[in-house]
Amino acid sequence: MSTLNSAPGWMVSEPPGGERALPVYLLLDTSGSMRGVPIESLTQGLEQFQKETSDDPFARDVVKVGLITFDSGARLLDDKLVPIAEFKIPHLVAEGWTRLDLAFLELAKSMDRDISKPKKGTNQKGDWRPMVFVLTDGYPTDENGGSSDTLWRAAREAVMKRPAGSIKPSTIVAVGCGVDVKDETLREISTGTAFRMGSESAAFNAFLQFVTQSVISAVQPGSNPEQPAPNVPPPPGSVVVSNT
Amino acid sequence: MASAFSIGDRCPADQGVYPSSQKGGGTCGPYVVVGASARGQIHEHRGLDRDDAFAVRGSDCWLAIAVADGVGSKKWSRFGASLAVEAVSGFLAGSPTRGDRAALMREAFADAHQRLLALADKWAIPPDELSCTALALLLDLTSGAAIAAQVGDGAILGWKASGETRELLNAPDTGDVQATYTINGHRYLDHLVVEELPPGESPDAYFLMTDGVSGDVLFSDKPGALDKWAADMHRNVVQSPGPGIAADGLLQWLAGYKVRGSWDDRTLVIVTRAVEEIHNDPEHSSGQPQPSN
Secondary structure, eight states: OBOOOOSTTOOOBOOOOOBOOEEEEEEEEOSGGGTTHHHHHHHHHHHHHHHHHHHSTTHHHHEEEEEEEESSSEEEGGGSOEEGGGOOOOOOOOOSOOOHHHHHHHHHHHHHHHOOOOBTTTTBOOOOOOEEEEEESSOOBOTTSOBOSHHHHHHHHHHHSOOTTOOOOSEEEEEEESSSOOHHHHHHHSSSEEEEEOSSHHHHHHHHHHHHHHHHHHTSTTOOTTSSOTTOOOOTTOEEEEEO | OOOSEEEEOOOOGGGOOOOSEEEEEEEETTEEEEEEEEOOHHHHHTTOOOOEEEEEEEOSSEEEEEEEEBOTTOTTHHHHHHHHHHHHHHHHHHSOOOSOHHHHHHHHHHHHHHHHHHHHHHHTOOGGGGOBOEEEEEEETTTOOEEEEEESSOEEEEEOTTSOEEESOOOOOOSOTTOOOOTTSTTGGGGOEEEEEOGGGOOSEEEEEOHHHHHHHSOOSSTTHHHHHHHHHHHHHHHSSSHHHHHHHHHHHHHHOOOTTOOSOEEEEEEEEOHHHHHTOGGGTTOOOOOOO
């Protein structure tokens, strides 16, 4: 294949190319307390996120989604990162405890397995650093439903303090919905940006709008790996807990 | 032999207008030089500026080339990139010939680093607002000896008419494959890599590029894809009616080629010995550039 070029004597093949993805992980709390309006609103918000991100002419080429739901267990949808255009919203069921620690463990496994590093002589350009969004409506628990900070802190540490050469998230944004989330917990979960919002339908929609805008903004080449979407304001109606 | 050869970007005074593209070409001694820089499709779509820059300065004895990529989505990084290429190429071209070329190259990067800090100070902005990579090549027009240096991503390739293309520099392994390194960073020396090429090992053509181009040419699982690309580009330059027209062609190509997920600014400078120079080199008696179809 050749490029059209009006300069005399100039004709050149297309460059070889290569592939690069922007992995976006959504860690969503599907514990029992999310039953009713919250889980339904979350599903609707995800549909909007999928549509709007797919509509962006740049994001649609590179964004891959890892949807990790957590309750008494944690699972990655389809066991892999899914291109945004192929991302099908699952039927979400709210039940069980809030095992944020297991969600972080799934995240670490997927980052090692599903995100590629640059490898010259292959078509692997190396993916961008993953963006992680955590949504929760209550305190993290252990396997018996008791409040526990020990488990999730250790799992988060394992995600952020990784051996040299490992993939790490560029950012973890923590979002709390409802009244049971402590600001201090949100601050600790996040790498800088954390906010609280309500548990009504509009709040979930606003949260996923924020995710969409952050992802589209981060697709920008040359964006700061430590702060891929610095200019995206928190959702309207939210209370900023941390924004560093 | 040309003297006071100068093409490429200049840092606009007082945060002035920065052009959305740049191009230039000419001959300097036995070399043809063609450079171009195109604003990325995503920058164009979102109404943002080009953040890349290149500059070439030459004298009777030396040719100094620099490219840079403003990074970090910083408001002023295009000014950092244009200042860096002006500073590095100007320092190298203006310095007297002397033995320790590696030291000269390091001095040029140190000078650019200091100028970036001084500009940030003058404009009362944090230094990382001018974040940029920097790649440079200094070529001895008489002997063909060269020295290359790089901080951050992008690539400097060497191509031989016999068909071999190779990356002249390999960035040190820092253990973080996703990190971005810049010349204005306070630890830039940790990430500066310098490589000397003696006259006998000098390539017939050099390609200096920002990552908007290197990301598209260095990654392929098709055998020989990089060699073919380099040979095609070389052929385009030497078969153009003149360096200025070649620069037009290069800019059009940079602005127009399509690779999925590749919308960054693209900057490429090609430096090649004129065809007759390669043909007269006994080392390449069997490896001549092919005519275009």
